[in-house]
Amino acid sequence: MNPMAFIPLTSAIVSFVFAGFVLKRFIEQHHPHNLLWGIGMVFYGTGGACEAYYGFLGWNPTVFRLWYLFGAILVAAWLGQGTVYLLAKRRLANILMILLVLGSFYAIYRIFNAQLDPAQMTSSLHTGSELSGAAIQTPGVRTLTPFFNLYGTVTLVGGALYSAWIFWRKRILLHRTIGSVLIAVGAILPAFGGTFSRFGIPGALYISELLGAIILFLGFLRATTPIVQMKPAVNGGQAS
């Protein structure tokens, strides 16, 4: 058992709790961005759970495929698609949604037909302490990941920064401004972690994913909880 596995286990728990909050909001308000963020956080949690499984119980090809599909390829793009529904015109969002669904099915097909070699995760670049896409042997499968993550980073981080900028310029809804900045930070952390992991830096992926999940959650809570203004006390501060 690898004690590092407690880090993705914590990420998974945080992500599933977060997903529960967002999906509850979707059930109450029926906004598609909440549904997509909820699905995205379920993907995030699934990725963490697969990493924890690998750390506690070892290699399993199905768990690896689920990890690569949900944790490495789909999570950022589906979260970003939620932001697209929040900020873009519905028609454009619907077109991008269709493309994302088609791309996701293609990714499922490619990953579940890919040849795997777990020995490659302990090559000179990778220590084998954490899951790595290096185990995928079929050419062209790993090439899919940057396209999905490019879309996810631009839409999720870009959308959060755009929202924060608009709110700041108008000096309105401070809680949403702070929440949007936190969401941008939380979204960019796992993207960096994944990139560092690709260059063989151990620990970067799991730690950045945990921090990302926590900061995303805090950002969501901040953005959806208005700041209560302290009103000046009347009559010299005496309570009535």
Add this chain to the structure above:
Amino acid sequence: MAPRQYPPFFEKAIPIAILLIAILALTLLVVIGVVLSQP
């Protein structure tokens, strides 16, 4: 009527944070681009 203002800390911190995150995101996009361009 005076223009609306955030508390002083947020007046300064938010644009700096937005700028820093944007620079980091652009750096990341360049790195992803480099990864994509590898054979």
